Amino acid sequence: MKRFRILDANINRACEGIRVLEDISRFNFEDTVSTKELREMRHRVRKLFLPLDHKLLLARDSKKDIGKTISSNSDLDKKEDIKNLIFGNFKRVNEALRTIEEISKIVGEYNISKEIENLRFFSYEIEKNMSKNFKKILPKGIYGITGEKFANGRSNIECVKSMIDGGIKIIQYREKEKSIKEKIGEIIEIRNLCRENDVIFIVNDHVDIAILVDADGVHVGQDDMDIHHVRKLIGGNKIIGKSTHCLEDAEKAVLDGADYIGVGPIFKTTTKEKDPVGLGYLEEVVKNIDIPFVAIGGIKESNIEDVKRLGAASICLVSEIVGAENIEKKIKKLNEIID
Numbered sequence: 001m002k003r004f005r006i007l008d009a010n011i012n013r014a015c016e017g018i019r020v021l022e023d024i025s026r027f028n029f030e031d032t033v034s035t036k037e038l039r040e041m042r043h044r045v046r047k048l049f050l051p052l053d054h055k056l057l058l059a060r061d062s063k064k065d066i067g068k069t070i071s072s073n074s075d076l077d078k079k080e081d082i083k084n085l086i087f088g089n090f091k092r093v094n095e096a097l098r099t100i101e102e103i104s105k106i107v108g109e110y111n112i113s114k115e116i117e118n119l120r121f122f123s124y125e126i127e128k129n130m131s132k133n134f135k136k137i138l139p140k141g142i143y144g145i146t147g148e149k150f151a152n153g154r155s156n157i158e159c160v161k162s163m164i165d166g167g168i169k170i171i172q173y174r175e176k177e178k179s180i181k182e183k184i185g186e187i188i189e190i191r192n193l194c195r196e197n198d199v200i201f202i203v204n205d206h207v208d209i210a211i212l213v214d215a216d217g218v219h220v221g222q223d224d225m226d227i228h229h230v231r232k233l234i235g236g237n238k239i240i241g242k243s244t245h246c247l248e249d250a251e252k253a254v255l256d257g258a259d260y261i262g263v264g265p266i267f268k269t270t271t272k273e274k275d276p277v278g279l280g281y282l283e284e285v286v287k288n289i290d291i292p293f294v295a296i297g298g299i300k301e302s303n304i305e306d307v308k309r310l311g312a313a314s315i316c317l318v319s320e321i322v323g324a325e326n327i328e329k330k331i332k333k334l335n336e337i338i339d
């Protein structure tokens with residue numbers, strides 16, 4: 001009898017957890033695939049135990065459940081945001097499924113146990129897919145951008161591989177001289193490399209290609225598409241970066257919903273034809289802007305400390321990295337300086 005009580009409690013626990021996840025997936029993310037899969041999982045759990053319904057109901061004794069008092073006196077299940085709520089509920093579902101799986105074996109329901117085991121693995125997959133709905137945040141440290149023109153004969157792909165080996169956590173694909181067809185080929189390859197290595201991948205200029213390859217975000221300049229148009233196309237869970245050259249640009253980008261701003265060119269550079277804005281603008285951003293920002297333009301090993309000292313947490317260097325004799329060593333050195 002007690003074994004059926006454990007089963008009953010855990011079937012309810014699993015199905016309730018799945019229901020919470022299903023509703024978040026449906027109403028918050030409007031994620032059709034995860035919603036359908038979660039619904040299917042809930043129905044499969046219930047259906048498996050339909051023949052045992054009578055035994056399960058007889059064994060139920062919620063009033064005497066000692067866990068109820070323990071739970072109401074504890075704050076271990078506090079969930080501060082939707083992300084915690086989701087991870088907490090997946091944990092709850094997976095633990096409940098594990099208990100069902102084990103107890104089913106000792107009540108002689110080996111086939112059900114195997115089915116539940118499959119559902120547990122199905123749940124891990126859904127969790128992975130659902131986590132794609134979360135927007136990634138701009139990592140601190142070195143922000144890498146491709147620049148084949150400055151790479152001493154190395155290809156964009158080679159540079160990206162070395163940047164990843166050097167420990168970079170965010171890479172932007174920027175290429176001004178190739179055809180769209182060539183760019184798409186490279187972008188797909190880089191997208192895969194970044195995904196395999198848990199590196200955030202941003203596409204410069206091309207909102208359409210960013211959507212096509214499911215990049216983590218897009219970077220747009222002052223003359224590119226407005227942020228609200230980009231957002232409409234790319235969706236709420238992707239990063240939008242916007243270049244800014246003065247406080248007015250920065251304030252507008254914040255109001256428009258940028259996730260981060262580029263601040264620069266700080267120093268004179270041959271990579272971008274634009275007059276430098278100087279460290280003064282960086283100081284203004286540090287004082288007045290609340291969203292993440294990336295300092296960019298003419299930054300080298302020799303001056304990165306000044307940029308860091310003023311308060312830049314994310315710093316972008318193009319020619320200094322792709323043009324380095326050893327890209328990995330360069331990144332490690334830069335990280336050492338700003339750490």
Ligand SMILES: Cc1ncc(COP(=O)(O)OP(=O)(O)O)c(N)n1
Binds near residue numbers: 204224242244316
């Ligand atoms: C991080 C970051 N900041 C600024 C820029 C410059 O973007 P944009 O103004 O669109 O100029 P191009 O890079 O397209 O020449 C950037 N790419 N990344």
Ligand SMILES: Cc1ncsc1CCOP(=O)(O)O
Binds near residue numbers: 265269297298
């Ligand atoms: C793309 C861009 N936007 C502002 S400055 C710049 C170029 C940065 O390149 P480098 O680090 O070689 O000066």
Ligand SMILES: [Mg+2]
Binds near residue numbers: 204205
């Ligand atoms: Mg651009």
